[in-house]
Amino acid sequence: MELHDYIRILHKNWLIIVVTTVVAVAAATAYSLLAPPVYTANAKVFVSTSSVDSTADLASGNSFTQQRVHTYADLVKTAAVLQPTIDKLKLPLSVEQLRPAVSATAPLNTTVIDITVTYGDAVYATQLATGVAQQLATVVEKLETTNSVQGSPVRLKVVQEAEVPGAPSSPKKTLDVALGLLLGLAAGVGIALLRSTLDTRIHNEKDLERITDVPLLGGIVFDRNAKTRPLIIHADPHSPRAESFRTLRTNLQFLDVGRPERAFVITSAMPSEGKSTTVVNLAIALAETGTSVLLVDADLRRPRVEQYLGIEGGVGLTDVIIGRVTASDAIQRWGTTSLFVLASGPIPPNPSELLGSSTMSTLIGSLASEFDVVLFDAPPLLPVTDAAILARLVGGCVVVAASGKTRSTQLGAALDALVTVGAPQSGIVLTMLPTSGPDSYGYGRYGYGYSEPGATPQRGKAKR
Template sequence: MELISFLKIFLKRWWIIVLIFLVTVGSTAIFTWRQNPTYSVTTTFVVSPSSTIFSDPRSFLSGLDVLGGRVSVANTYSDIATSRRIKNDTIDALGLNPVQAETLDVGSKILAGTNVIYITVEGPDPSLITTFANKLGETTVKYVEELYGVYDLKILDLAEIPVFPIKPNWKLNLALAAVLSLAVGMGISFLVEYMDDTLREPDEISQLFQAPLIGFIPVMSKAAAHSLYMVKLPQSVVAEAFRSLRTNLEFASVDKPLKTILVTSNGSSDGKSSIATNLAVAFAQSGKKVVLLDADLRRPSLHGFFSIPNQTGISDIIRGQVSLEEAIYRSAKGGVALILAGPLPPNPAEMLGSKKMENILASLEEIADVVILDSAPLLVADAWALSAKVDGVVLVVEPGRLKRKTAQAIMDRIQLSRVRIVGLVLNRVKKGSESDYYSGYLADASKYDSQASNKRKANLQDIQSTSGLGLSLIPKKTPGNSHRFRNAQKQNKPTPINEPNSGEINRNISNKLL
């Protein structure tokens, strides 16, 4: 893995590193602050030959025998100074209580190659440890004079009252905490990235599905995602994204035009219905005759975009309850012909995979330039049944939701069923991401989402008169249905283009519907 890859991981998981850093450094600071300060003082001794050995020749000769062992003598003196006896004698001499004595810590050190001894005393009270260190030195000197006559132990430097404590060491503690927290944070970030099999990068998604990226739809508000964005805000960044998707689909089918396009996703709530609806409007705005078909017979939603009751639809056509003409609605502003799902059947996969469904699609291809189907997700068999009957499939993926294992399973199924994936559409792409190439020259989508929200109340009367989103159901005016159409307009109810009792049915579906 290259260095740039590590940097991307750390930048993506920066919050883990920052969180661990703040927790670790903060905890260390609190722990350090709650510690009692510890001070240290040092009394310095030197071991030297006694002056008495030069006054008597015999003492001088005997002193020469032990001069070679002066290093071991210094070690002995050092051990004496830190012994329990010397410490207790000092405590008694100063009249310290057991609590004060317990706080004192005595240690010794000999400077290498010399006869210099350092006696160190540590404790929380700087005055007490200074007094104790100096008294300990005096007690040690007196005791040593009784043991040896050849070597003297003299105090070189007395201890002085310290100003700053040696513990806790704020700089050292915080520096170690910072370094350790950064190392741990980066390690955890890398581990989380390694264990996370969620697909986030566009190139990674495209490579796994072996299909090009043909669309990037920015994040929309929840209300805007369930509306005809292409009609409400045609100059917005979202509308431009759908026009770009439409153009890419046209380029993808230069040799063999795509007449029937299935829009699906890997799972629920990926926004496929919103993309299918606005894509259909984008095609209609380019001058094409478009039929939008709700083929999701499990959780249909297209009727909500147009504020139409889901009463009659494709399920009725397949069961022979109504004719194709009777089930089609037309949008005046959106410019698309709409076929809803209708009553939900108990066997949607069998109905959508039937020969009759194939004949319906063939009929729609004859009267429309483009037929867009909004199907159930690939988690169920419905989408697979339809995918074999269309010219191409558009797969909607939301980065950060699709797991690698799920994507691989879908890809294996695609290869087995030989489904033609025309391209991938990344939905809810956040602004500032690598895929959001609109942000450089288009306005922010959130600006238009806010405008739509502000206009909603002002346009309430217009929304009601157009069935919510510019939907105008205009039947062919015949002597038998003129009064029926006027009543429907007064009641703001959608009316099928040709009801069973609406008079003579015009058999030229293309001219009538589109």
């Protein structure tokens, strides 16, 4: 992914990042306010050897002390050191309870032991650090004494007694909040990237480019009132959604320019992706320019064109295929426009067979020669084979995909279904594009222009 892809992901998931960061900062703040304070006190013990008579003895004794000093540091957590300290301070603790609060380190190449005690009371922390240091010196002296007359050759001296800390070592409010902020941001960005990785839905042109080379013809912006006013070209001709269809109209005119017949199947991968509303509005947009347009409802399973256009659908395509009526008798004109409609007719038990018949092939050629543009509204590609069969006969196919809904695997399988039967893949239309945000659609976003409603009409073949 490129930089702008990451920016788009962060833009899309900004709310998650903000919420995660706020929660992390709130948790860190709550911890800082509610956690009991802990104080840290430090004491230092110097380790030396006695009976040094020469420079050689001095070097030998220093080497011996450095070797043993780490052993002495380990003795700090033993009961021999801790229990007498507890008894002296009269603390209500056991050795097991005190042991985690005490630690000792011996810096490299030194003979000094640093003793650290963390405790909930500053005074007790100070007394414990000093007491442990004093008791360690006593214990080591006893352990190293092998001759009662000469005494111990090793001496431990407390060179720095612990001082009462002026502020708790934990919690540190500023540091905790800063860490919460960084962790929250990191978690939010991580969640955003994970969501993007797991999201296989198609959102924009970039997503299409990753799965296919089929050109994008245009994008149709989302309209929450699409179900109540599907004919947006007719209901609100100056809305952004209406202009989206005019952009699609312009781009369709340059599609498959080498093919004399301007006939296209409009389908989708799955149901409810907006194919029927797209084909109806596209047909109206084409008719606006004076082009003679025939809209054929070839969805013989769930026809929608008659419902959207408000025409009678009792007689239609199925009647023409079986020879019950002629195409001229079944085709209806929509109002006073140059848009003509061939309804689906009665729903047959064998839609695939009818659409793939030789009669249908002959009918397609006849209609394509009589009208400037013929659009077929076909069922989705994945549930049934009707659209793939019809596209092979028509010679042009436009696949509709819904932004934020259609998955890349579904669109890929739909395009493969066309390839399997030898049907063309003319182009793709993205529907339900948001009007704001990183995936929003704007005129020219994909490099396409759009024609005005008053564009020069195309005068063509016979009008009915």
